[in-house]
Amino acid sequence: xxxxxMDTSVDYKEISLNGLWNNNPALTQLLGLCPLLAVTxxxxxxxGLGIATMAVLVGSNLAVSLIRHxxxxxxxxxxxxxxxxxxxxxxxxxxxxxxxxxxxILGIFIPLIVTNCAILGRADxxxxxxxxxxxxVDGFMMGLGFCVVLVAIGAIREILGAxxxxxxxxxxxxxxxxxxxxTLVDDYRGFLVAVLPPGAFLAAGFLIAGKNWIxxxxxxxxxxxxxxxxxxxxxxxxxxxxG
Amino acid sequence: MLxxxxxxxxxxxxxxxxVTAGVVAVTYQSTKDRISDAxxxxxxxxxxxxxxxxxxxxxxxxxxxxxxEDYREFMGLTxxxxxxxxxxxxxxxxxxxxxxxxxxxxxxYSGPIKMIIGVYKxxxxxxxxxxxxxxxxGLGDYVDVRKSNWVLSFNxxxxxxxxxxxxxxxxxxGSEEEFDQLTGATITRTAVTRQIKKTLSFFNIADPLTxxxxxxxxx
Numbered sequence: 001x002x003x004x005x006m007d008t009s010v011d012y013k014e015i016s017l018n019g020l021w022n023n024n025p026a027l028t029q030l031l032g033l034c035p036l037l038a039v040t041x042x043x044x045x046x047x048g049l050g051i052a053t054m055a056v057l058v059g060s061n062l063a064v065s066l067i068r069h070x071x072x073x074x075x076x077x078x079x080x081x082x083x084x085x086x087x088x089x090x091x092x093x094x095x096x097x098x099x100x101x102x103x104x105i106l107g108i109f110i111p112l113i114v115t116n117c118a119i120l121g122r123a124d125x126x127x128x129x130x131x132x133x134x135x136x137v138d139g140f141m142m143g144l145g146f147c148v149v150l151v152a153i154g155a156i157r158e159i160l161g162a163x164x165x166x167x168x169x170x171x172x173x174x175x176x177x178x179x180x181x182x183t184l185v186d187d188y189r190g191f192l193v194a195v196l197p198p199g200a201f202l203a204a205g206f207l208i209a210g211k212n213w214i215x216x217x218x219x220x221x222x223x224x225x226x227x228x229x230x231x232x233x234x235x236x237x238x239x240x241x242x243g
Numbered sequence: 244m245l246x247x248x249x250x251x252x253x254x255x256x257x258x259x260x261x262v263t264a265g266v267v268a269v270t271y272q273s274t275k276d277r278i279s280d281a282x283x284x285x286x287x288x289x290x291x292x293x294x295x296x297x298x299x300x301x302x303x304x305x306x307x308x309x310x311x312e313d314y315r316e317f318m319g320l321t322x323x324x325x326x327x328x329x330x331x332x333x334x335x336x337x338x339x340x341x342x343x344x345x346x347x348x349x350x351x352y353s354g355p356i357k358m359i360i361g362v363y364k365x366x367x368x369x370x371x372x373x374x375x376x377x378x379x380x381g382l383g384d385y386v387d388v389r390k391s392n393w394v395l396s397f398n399x400x401x402x403x404x405x406x407x408x409x410x411x412x413x414x415x416x417g418s419e420e421e422f423d424q425l426t427g428a429t430i431t432r433t434a435v436t437r438q439i440k441k442t443l444s445f446f447n448i449a450d451p452l453t454x455x456x457x458x459x460x461x462x
Binding site: 070071072074075078079082083085086089090093094096097098100101104105107108168196197 | 255259285375
């Protein structure tokens with residue numbers, strides 16, 4: 001238990017940044033692509049599965065972190081899988097109880113959360129080596145990163161495929177959300193490719209490309225800023241007036 | 244030593260299995276009622292979609308008639324959870340005018356497709372709804388009315404109508420819309436269409452709305 005006291009200086013900012021951007025499960029690790037591509041036909045579906053995945057990820061990280069000193073290496077993976085499976089089943093039951101229609105739409109992809117490698121990956125790579133609170137934060141941030149990408153692809157496909165945004169949000173939020181639907185293009189004929197699975201691949205591909213481009217821009221700017229210092233660093237005049 | 248570790252690990256895993264199964268069992272117990280409630284409400288809502296509330300004045304949900312034993316297989320109702328499915332009768336002032344018939348297309352692309360089909364007394368379709376299916380998302384799931392208007396194209400059809408690839412839907416405002424058959428997923432389409440035809444011929448032969456054979460069944 002000495003580890004608990006030792007690890008007080010956990011960098012939550014880095015954990016968050018890792019989950020949301022640098023090590024994003026969907027855009028960088030490319031994990032969990034099966035639900036990512038299958039259910040992102042609309043924002044509400046994407047958000048529903050995103051939240052479910054996030055819940056399982058937080059729960060499994062918490063549980064794995066709690067038992068990390070008691071499970072031997074030989075059986076850790078089956079134990080983790082059992083934890084993840086039970087959390088997934090619980091999530092499935094809860095969705096059935098509270099958002100039945102959405103449960104029907106998402107169908108098989110809720111039980112399939114078990115097979116999302118991002119979850120087992122985080123359990124093994126992070127939660128089994130870190131104290132409880134950082135593990136929960138890591139699970140939450142990774143889940144959020146996944147959920148945001150899911151919703152982004154859902155939004156792109158819904159706009160291109162149906163010309164609307166946030167339709168059917170009442171499936172998730174109840175009757176309050178009946179009027180949340182934006183119709184962006186009236187009398188839109190639909191764009192079938194966006195609705196079909198290839199549309200998901202294309203949207204995901206453009207998002208990944210966008211992220212890589214932003215990353216390389218940041219890197220280039222950082223190098224540009226460094227360069228003058230490196231070049232002229234032999235003699236630095238501090239007194240001259242530049243004008 | 245090895246024996247020891249095997250023993251220790253299996254006990255550990257067994258404990259795990261018990262704990263996780265316990266968690267699932269507790270969740271199941273505490274959500275059971277809500278889930279059956281939600282299922283019931285969804286089933287009722289589906290009935291009202293076919294026969295709107297204002298069209299009938301009986302309790303559509305509990306006014307049921309069993310499907311004759313000899314037709315169960317024909318209607319695809321052989322799975323254990325389908326055995327107690329019944330036809331719902333819609334009445335106006337006691338006079339039956341439509342039946343909602345449960346049926347299962349056994350040969351969908353990924354397993355059975357469960358449907359309810361409303362048929363008016365004259366043998367025309369009041370509405371078709373798919374209640375449960377496992378068709379490929381994005382390809383075969385257009386049978387679900389939440390995904391596509393395809394099943395609405397059957398409204399008003401009788402056994403003699405053309406169940407063809409292209410169908411016109413007349414909107415209340417008089418405009419017409421042509422529903423293009425979706426490309427792909429032909430297995431799904433064939434399965435659903437065939438089962439609808441079977442249901443219509445069952446309706447014509449068994450005639451569930453004529454009260455001579457079955458007296459009104461009280462729930």
